[in-house]
Amino acid sequence: MDIHQTRTWVRSIAAAMDQHKDHLTQLDSAIGDADHGVNMQRGFTAVVAALDGYEPAGVGDVLVKTGTTLISKVGGAAGPLYGTFFRATGKQLTGPVADAEQLAAALDAGLAGVQKLGAAVPGDKTMVDALTPALEAFGAAARAGEDEATAAEKAAEAAETGAKDTIPLQARKGRASYLGSRSTGHQDPGATSTALIFRTLAEVLKP
Amino acid sequence: MDIHQTRTWVRSIAAAMDQHKDHLTQLDSAIGDADHGVNMQRGFTAVVAALDGYEPAGVGDVLVKTGTTLISKVGGAAGPLYGTFFRATGKQLTGPVADAEQLAAALDAGLAGVQKLGAAVPGDKTMVDALTPALEAFGAAARAGEDEATAAEKAAEAAETGAKDTIPLQARKGRASYLGSRSTGHQDPGATSTALIFRTLAEVLKP
Amino acid sequence: MKKLINSPDTVLDDALAGVAAAHPTLKVDLEARIITRAGGPSVGKVALISGGGSGHEPLHGGFVGPGMLHAACPGEVFTSPVPDQMLAAAQAADGGAGVVFVVKNYTGDVLNFEMAAELAGEDGIEVATVLVDDDVAVKDSTWTAGRRGTGATVFVEKIAGALAEQGADLASVAEIGRRVNAASRSFAVALSPCTTPAAGKPGFELAEDEMEVGVGIHGEPGRSREKLEPAAAIVARSLDAIFADQPLAAGEETIVMVNGLGGTPLIELYVAYADVAKYFAERGVRIVRNLVGNYITSLEMAGASFTVCKADEQMLALWDAPVNTPALRWGA
Amino acid sequence: MKKLINSPDTVLDDALAGVAAAHPTLKVDLEARIITRAGGPSVGKVALISGGGSGHEPLHGGFVGPGMLHAACPGEVFTSPVPDQMLAAAQAADGGAGVVFVVKNYTGDVLNFEMAAELAGEDGIEVATVLVDDDVAVKDSTWTAGRRGTGATVFVEKIAGALAEQGADLASVAEIGRRVNAASRSFAVALSPCTTPAAGKPGFELAEDEMEVGVGIHGEPGRSREKLEPAAAIVARSLDAIFADQPLAAGEETIVMVNGLGGTPLIELYVAYADVAKYFAERGVRIVRNLVGNYITSLEMAGASFTVCKADEQMLALWDAPVNTPALRWGA
Ligand SMILES: Nc1ncnc2c1ncn2[C@@H]1O[C@H](COP(=O)(O)OP(=O)(O)O)[C@@H](O)[C@H]1O
Ligand SMILES: Nc1ncnc2c1ncn2[C@@H]1O[C@H](COP(=O)(O)OP(=O)(O)O)[C@@H](O)[C@H]1O
Numbered sequence A, B: 001m002d003i004h005q006t007r008t009w010v011r012s013i014a015a016a017m018d019q020h021k022d023h024l025t026q027l028d029s030a031i032g033d034a035d036h037g038v039n040m041q042r043g044f045t046a047v048v049a050a051l052d053g054y055e056p057a058g059v060g061d062v063l064v065k066t067g068t069t070l071i072s073k074v075g076g077a078a079g080p081l082y083g084t085f086f087r088a089t090g091k092q093l094t095g096p097v098a099d100a101e102q103l104a105a106a107l108d109a110g111l112a113g114v115q116k117l118g119a120a121v122p123g124d125k126t127m128v129d130a131l132t133p134a135l136e137a138f139g140a141a142a143r144a145g146e147d148e149a150t151a152a153e154k155a156a157e158a159a160e161t162g163a164k165d166t167i168p169l170q171a172r173k174g175r176a177s178y179l180g181s182r183s184t185g186h187q188d189p190g191a192t193s194t195a196l197i198f199r200t201l202a203e204v205l206k207p
Numbered sequence C, D: 001m002k003k004l005i006n007s008p009d010t011v012l013d014d015a016l017a018g019v020a021a022a023h024p025t026l027k028v029d030l031e032a033r034i035i036t037r038a039g040g041p042s043v044g045k046v047a048l049i050s051g052g053g054s055g056h057e058p059l060h061g062g063f064v065g066p067g068m069l070h071a072a073c074p075g076e077v078f079t080s081p082v083p084d085q086m087l088a089a090a091q092a093a094d095g096g097a098g099v100v101f102v103v104k105n106y107t108g109d110v111l112n113f114e115m116a117a118e119l120a121g122e123d124g125i126e127v128a129t130v131l132v133d134d135d136v137a138v139k140d141s142t143w144t145a146g147r148r149g150t151g152a153t154v155f156v157e158k159i160a161g162a163l164a165e166q167g168a169d170l171a172s173v174a175e176i177g178r179r180v181n182a183a184s185r186s187f188a189v190a191l192s193p194c195t196t197p198a199a200g201k202p203g204f205e206l207a208e209d210e211m212e213v214g215v216g217i218h219g220e221p222g223r224s225r226e227k228l229e230p231a232a233a234i235v236a237r238s239l240d241a242i243f244a245d246q247p248l249a250a251g252e253e254t255i256v257m258v259n260g261l262g263g264t265p266l267i268e269l270y271v272a273y274a275d276v277a278k279y280f281a282e283r284g285v286r287i288v289r290n291l292v293g294n295y296i297t298s299l300e301m302a303g304a305s306f307t308v309c310k311a312d313e314q315m316l317a318l319w320d321a322p323v324n325t326p327a328l329r330w331g332a
């Protein structure tokens, strides 16, 4: 993944958030406070603006800038969590390109940042439930010598499955946890936006 | 009309207000503030309580007490107006019975009190539009030598017609006047309660 | 009907019990249904007394206290109080210098206060009346009961109350009250209706995309029903109506209230106030004092009313004078 | 959606412009989205800073002023603010004695304030955090993000703000804030939902005869959905929940708030307060201070929240200390 592709990825996430804003908000209104779509859209719109005219030295710079902007613009739970994810991922990637293994390691650092901040573990019905299988799939593919496009496709599929698999879970973190057993039967909005993020990565890297 | 009949009249008004509360309120919600039924019911419930155990010396005492209680308990436009009507009527009737002509003159004094206080003239779409034809009919019958029962029946019919005839009028007094031309097409609640008051009088005096 | 009440019949009595429990600075006579200052009458000072239907809280009970009202007479919801209440209030509040009745111009209020004034007079209490009729939505013509009284009531009560507190005589207190009323204009827009407990259903209906322009504080109809507009347009049409009735020149000083009708969040009132400030700035008319909040409400009605008082120096000085009531407090 | 706004996207900016225009005692930085005291930082004094999603007005901006907050950071409606805001607020408000962040316990608020505390620390500003988690509707367990923060925020801000005003050091101000929180419990009941401008439709649905028991200030679900009840029953179940969590013995002194959620008329809050006073009287528990009104709202939601603080002498003395903010003012 080069700088150009990284920019395209982030721009594509912004487009995806525009497109899926209402769906994410609808999911968040079932078990949260009906703002996840708006939050993500506001954040990535700001990211696109921040990247405009920005001259990054490396792939990581794009992601750090993305994370920093998300932290500054989103608020709520998703802002610091996704912001940290992109910042921590970006900090690992100093070069002008990142290969599959480098990207896998960087994304793992991103997830570690999310978990350090939010203390969620898989099964808590959060974005971690999409991030974890996505990064496992990505890492496994990378270690097996697959290229980034293939790894990203597998990660996207795993994230989508992970998001769907949050449906039966009872939330233990975030606003949804207040619902108790009533949080089951609904898909987690953050896990869903994570799936969108990996789907766009797969599309951008598709040869 | 003797003291007993006068008491019965006032009690019957209370019963009529109970029964027609919702209708009066509905009329008042179209061109007023939806409280005329409640106001009248509250007022006459208090009147019945006030008359309980009260030993009047004359017919007029019952009506004065009725008016005083209405003034103390109703509020709004109807409280002082009906209160004054009954008080001013009652003040004319000092004896233990009142014949048709005495009653006619007393009711005229009641209407004069209403008009002095509220400054409404016929055609303004108020209770005066029912009171005026009712008292004209009552007076005409009395002057023609008819008995109270007949006079009251004619008054009731005239009041009912008068109330109906307020429908096309544009209000010039009270809250309905704020509606401007939108007040037309609706029957005035106060004129309607006046018609009820005369209908009960006719029923009470019916031999 | 969804209300936090025990029964439609007891709303007023229950609420008065709550006022009594909440405010040690007030004395609530649950029997006579009057709210007076706990300290009793101010000997030698004029006492300001107001009243009207309930459902407009904090008006009037929330404005009883040093620097403002001496007594309030709450009627049933949206129904003017009865003369007995005003008489009891006059008797309880008169400090020997007479009482001023502040009366909003509705037939019911006017008639009941008129009767009370007569009764109080018979009791040897001097009474002056200030009639408030600031709502420009309704024309004062032979076709109406006159202009309705609304937001200016708050200004009259604050400013005349301050003068009374300073020891001015009955005529002066009444006069400043009348001057404040004459200098004030109001206009309201409703986005949704309200439901009185007794009626149990909304006083009028508004479609999802409609608003009532020029609505009265009891939900009385206004000038017209229009498609819902952005705040800036609602503010502009309200202030246009006010300025058309009382033109204000650049440099003139005003007190402005953006008042919530009960169901409108404060954040929206601030949005509206920003538009009000812009409207005034564009015309060079100065807002030197303001109130933004719920001061004279219509139960849970959504919407806002706008009141503009062209204030002179005396009014401003009296505005700034200390006031200590549940709903308006400064300098104390 | 019927709102007095210009556009869902500009609600916060427009409202902040209104706050700026309305309150000369406040300084509003529209760029940084912070509200501070017009007078600038108080040199040598601890500065109390709070923030959270908007839509809860007057919280927090309405509590900025002498004796209470030094700065408020309003987020988008129902969305916690971002660290940049808290950092800007800390920089603007720090008088050299450090800042206290008053944070309601929601994941978003906690994470953003945490980040801000780190950034402020890097800037050499000492930061202490008081986490408010008074809502007994939700249990603090491994299954939840902890108890939610609600009405106690007002008590914490008033009492800790008073101590800061007196010149106490950072640790003491934070400590009293934590003590007030620990001594406070809240419970809310919603009769109707609310609609955020961005969402355009209600956050949840309630049938005509239903209420949400234990609702959160963003419309988070509570303990159960029940058939609508009279005020006395709603008060009893709310106070039962509070007393079950923190038993209060006869003779103990409390500060009690009956808070409107935004769409409930003040007259109904007084009805509820009468029932609250009765409930306390029956148990011999004393209410020695109270607030009845809209202090921490949820847009136009109908309903009320109840907050009880078991107050000691120091808390009461600090409660009575002068405060001069748009929404809470006495002694000044
Ligand atoms: N502690 C946490 N760790 C990881 N993710 C979390 C945590 N808490 C919440 N989330 C995620 O954040 C999402 C909600 O984001 P958003 O709606 O934007 O914020 P808020 O809940 O503050 O309104 C949830 O769907 C969940 O995936
Ligand atoms: N000036 C007036 N003179 C005579 N009757 C009047 C006058 N104003 C109002 N009314 C009568 O009062 C009735 C309304 O009474 P009510 O609803 O009880 O009082 P309010 O208008 O104060 O709510 C009207 O329907 C009308 O008949």
Ligand SMILES: [Mg+2]
Pocket: A028, A032, A033, A034, A035, A036, A076, A175
């Ligand atoms: Mg959310």
Ligand SMILES: [Mg+2]
Pocket: B028, B032, B033, B034, B035, B036, B076, B175
């Ligand atoms: Mg009426």
Ligand SMILES: [Mg+2]
Pocket: B033, B035, B076, B077, C078, C079, C080, C108
């Ligand atoms: Mg009425």
Ligand SMILES: [Mg+2]
Pocket: A033, A035, A076, A077, D078, D079, D080, D108
């Ligand atoms: Mg949120």
